Amino acid sequence: MTSLAEENARLRKRIAELEAQLGPAPQSAKGSFKKVDALSKEEILRFEQLKLRNTTILVVGAGGLGAPAILYLGANGVGRLGIADPDTVAVNNLHRQVIHTEASTDTSKAESAMRAVHAIDSTCEVVTYPFALTSENALEIIREYDIVIDATDNIGARYLLSDACVLANKPLVSGSALRMDGQLTVYHHNNGPCYRCLHPVPPPIDTVSKCVESGVLGVIPGVIGTLQALEAIKVAVGLHNDDPSFLIFSGLTTPMFRTMKLRGRKKDCIACGDNPSLTDLIDYAEFCGTADSDKSQDLFLLAPHERIKACEYDAHVRQQKPSLLLDVRPPVQYDICRLPESHSVPIDEFENKIMDIKKSMSELDVAGDQVFVVCRLGNDSQLAVRLLEKHGIKGARDLVGGLYSWSMNVDPSFPIY
Numbered sequence: 415m416t417s418l419a420e421e422n423a424r425l426r427k428r429i430a431e432l433e434a435q436l437g438p439a440p441q442s443a444k445g446s447f448k449k450v451d452a453l454s455k456e457e458i459l460r461f462e463q464l465k466l467r468n469t470t471i472l473v474v475g476a477g478g479l480g481a482p483a484i485l486y487l488g489a490n491g492v493g494r495l496g497i498a499d500p501d502t503v504a505v506n507n508l509h510r511q512v513i514h515t516e517a518s519t520d521t522s523k524a525e526s527a528m529r530a531v532h533a534i535d536s537t538c539e540v541v542t543y544p545f546a547l548t549s550e551n552a553l554e555i556i557r558e559y560d561i562v563i564d565a566t567d568n569i570g571a572r573y574l575l576s577d578a579c580v581l582a583n584k585p586l587v588s589g590s591a592l593r594m595d596g597q598l599t600v601y602h603h604n605n606g607p608c609y610r611c612l613h614p615v616p617p618p619i620d621t622v623s624k625c626v627e628s629g630v631l632g633v634i635p636g637v638i639g640t641l642q643a644l645e646a647i648k649v650a651v652g653l654h655n656d657d658p659s660f661l662i663f664s665g666l667t668t669p670m671f672r673t674m675k676l677r678g679r680k681k682d683c684i685a686c687g688d689n690p691s692l693t694d695l696i697d698y699a700e701f702c703g704t705a706d707s708d709k710s711q712d713l714f715l716l717a718p719h720e721r722i723k724a725c726e727y728d729a730h731v732r733q734q735k736p737s738l739l740l741d742v743r744p745p746v747q748y749d750i751c752r753l754p755e756s757h758s759v760p761i762d763e764f765e766n767k768i769m770d771i772k773k774s775m776s777e778l779d780v781a782g783d784q785v786f787v788v789c790r791l792g793n794d795s796q797l798a799v800r801l802l803e804k805h806g807i808k809g810a811r812d813l814v815g816g817l818y819s820w821s822m823n824v825d826p827s828f829p830i831y
C-alpha cells in the first residue's frame with residue numbers, strides 16, 4: 415500500500431504533467447484588460463488599413479498626376495477606387511503617365527489604369543468612368559465617394575471639382591505640375607478653404623499655361639501625384655488634422671519643398687461661405703473662358719486662312735519656293751530636334767528679335783506670306799504670327815498642330831515628345 419504522502423506526490427506530479435500539456439492557464443478576461451494610452455505600431459497599422467479599406471476615393475484624371483496616385487491607392491488597399499478620364503493613351507504620354515504602357519496605346523486611360531491596379535491587387539474594387547466629369551454628371555459621381563483627387567490639367571476642371579466637392583461636402587486633394595514646379599493643397603477639409611476662396615475669379619486665358627505647351631518633366635507630376643495619394647490616405651485614416659496649407663514644390667530649388675499656411679474658409683466665399691450663392695454647378699468653360707480640356711484649349715487666335723497644314727507646308731518646300739521657317743520653341747527643345755532650314759526664335763524673346771527676322775527675310779528675299787512659324791503643338795506659333803503682324807510682317811502662317819502634326823502626317827521618323 416502506498417502511503418498518503420506518496421499518493422499526494424504522485425498526484426502533484428500528474429497534475430504538473432497535465433498542466434504542462436495544457437500550456438499556461440487562461441487568465442480571466444476581466445483580469446487581463448489593461449487600458450492603453452496609445453496603440454502599438456502593429457495595431458495602428460491594422461486599424462488604419464481597416465479605415466482605408468472602408469474608404470472610397472475618386473481620382474479625376476489618369477494622366478501625369480493620376481498615374482502615381484492611382485497606383486499607390488490601389489496598392490494600399492483602398493476600398494473602392496474610382497478612375498475618371500475621357501482620354502486615350504498616347505505614346506507621348508508614357509514618360510510621365512507611368513501607369514500606362516505601350517500595350518495600352520489608343521485605349522481608354524481609365525481602363526488602362528484599372529488594368530495596372532489589378533495587376534498589383536486583383537481584389538481591389540475599381541470603377542472606371544471613361545468620360546470627363548462635367549457639370550452634368552460630376553455631383554452624382556462624386557457623391558459616391560468619400561474623397562476626391564483632382565489630377566486634371568485644366569482650370570475649368572479645378573473650379574468644377576472644387577464646387578462639386580463643396581456641394582457634396584467632400585474633401586478635395588488637388589495637385590498641379592508644370593515645368594519643374596508643382597503644387598498641392600487639400601481643399602474643403604477641416605474648415606479649410608475651397609479653391610474659390612483662394613481664386614474667386616479665374617486667371618485671364620492667355621496666362622493659363624498648359625503642360626502640352628510649357629512641358630513638364632515626367633518626374634514632377636510623379637512627386638505631386640504620389641503626395642496626393644499620401645494626403646488622401648491621411649484624410650481617409652484621420653491623420654490629416656493640420657491647419658490648411660499650400661505645398662509648393664520646385665525641382666530646381668533647395669529646399670525643394672516649401673509650405674504656406676492658408677487661412678480657413680472665407681466667410682463670404684460664394685461656394686463654401688456662410689451664405690453661399692452658388693447652389694449648383696455652372697458652365698465652367700464659359701466661366702473660365704476656356705474649353706474644358708487642354709486638348710481643346712488651343713488658343714485659336716488665328717483664322718484657318720492664317721494657318722497652314724503640315725502637308726501643305728511640305729508641298730510648299732518641295733516646290734522649292736522661297737520661305738523662312740521660324741521655330742519658336744525653347745532653345746533646349748530646338749537643339750533636340752528641328753526641321754531643316756528652320757531658324758530658332760524662342761517665343762519668349764520673339765519681339766526682341768523682330769529686326770533679325772526682317773534681316774533674314776531680306777537676305778532670303780522672302781515676303782511676309784512666305785514666312786512660316788512652327789512650335790511643338792501649334793499654340794505659341796499662333797501667338798508669334800500675331801506678333802509678326804504687329805510689327806508689320808503680314809501674311810505669315812503657322813503650322814497647324816506644330817511638329818506633332820509634322821510627325822503624324824508628313825515624316826513619321828520625326829521624333830514626338
Ligand SMILES: Nc1ncnc2c1ncn2[C@@H]1O[C@H](COP(=O)(O)OP(=O)(O)OP(=O)(O)O)[C@@H](O)[C@H]1O
Nearest residue numbers: 475476477478498499500501546547566567571626
Ligand atoms: N473633367 C475631366 N474629367 C476627367 N478627366 C479629365 C478632365 N479634365 C482633364 N482630364 C484628364 O486629366 C488628365 C491630365 O493628364 P496630364 O496633365 O498628364 O495631361 P494630358 O492631357 O494627358 O497630356 P497631353 O495633352 O500631353 O496628352 C488627362 O488625361 C485628361 O484627359
Ligand SMILES: [Zn+2]
Nearest residue numbers: 608611683686
Ligand atoms: Zn470657398
